[in-house]
Amino acid sequence: MYDFPPLRYHRFISLNLSAYRKSFERSVDVEFMKYAYRILHPSVAFLLVTKYGEKANVMTLAWHMPVEEDLIAIAIDRENYSYELLVNSKEFTLNVLPIDRLDIIWKAGTTSGRKIDKIKEFGICLEDGVKVGTPHVKDAMAFLECKVEEELKFRDHSLVVARVVYAWADKRFFRETWLEGCGVPMHVGKKFFTTNSKYYTPK
DSSP: OOOOOOHHHHHHHHHHHHHHHHHHHHHTOHHHHTTGGGGGOOEEOEEEEEEETTEEEEEEEOOEEEEETTEEEEEEETTSHHHHHHHHHOEEEEEEOOGGGHHHHHHHHHSOTTTSOHHHHTTOOEEOOSSSSSOEETTOSEEEEEEEEEEEEOSSEEEEEEEEEEEEEOTTTEESEEOTTSOOOEEEETTEEEOOOOOOOOO
């Protein structure tokens, strides 16, 4: 003979399962999922410089991560002109401009290099690379010179793994870490940016 729980217990379970389903439905809301990646932000907004032959371009890039001490990865849309140059040259530079150059950082990420010469149009001064053929931004706070080692293709974007072959940073802004309040531009999402204005340390 089975000893079934009272009916009110079944009603309790049913109501809680219903509430769970509604909560789960909210947690995977399609509209929300479009912006879920922004939970990973803010992220340093670099200027990605690419060059192949006589053609050069610059675009803003905030999708990046370290892989090893001398390996990094960036995510880039394969429709971008910068991707076309990068995939042919197998190298690029990442450059950090201060937050007071935000207008240029924004424009570099919202216009296409196929339509205009962004380097000339925005008055970006480039300087020859140290260990790569791709230039870096002359007045950058810091820059990395990178050579592509691997590419993983996803639906629209490629994850490009690259080795850092040369790195430079202005000591007024960077000494092992970015110095507090030095004005590193960080993308939050949409047209919103922030910077490293204040640091905190654990007790």
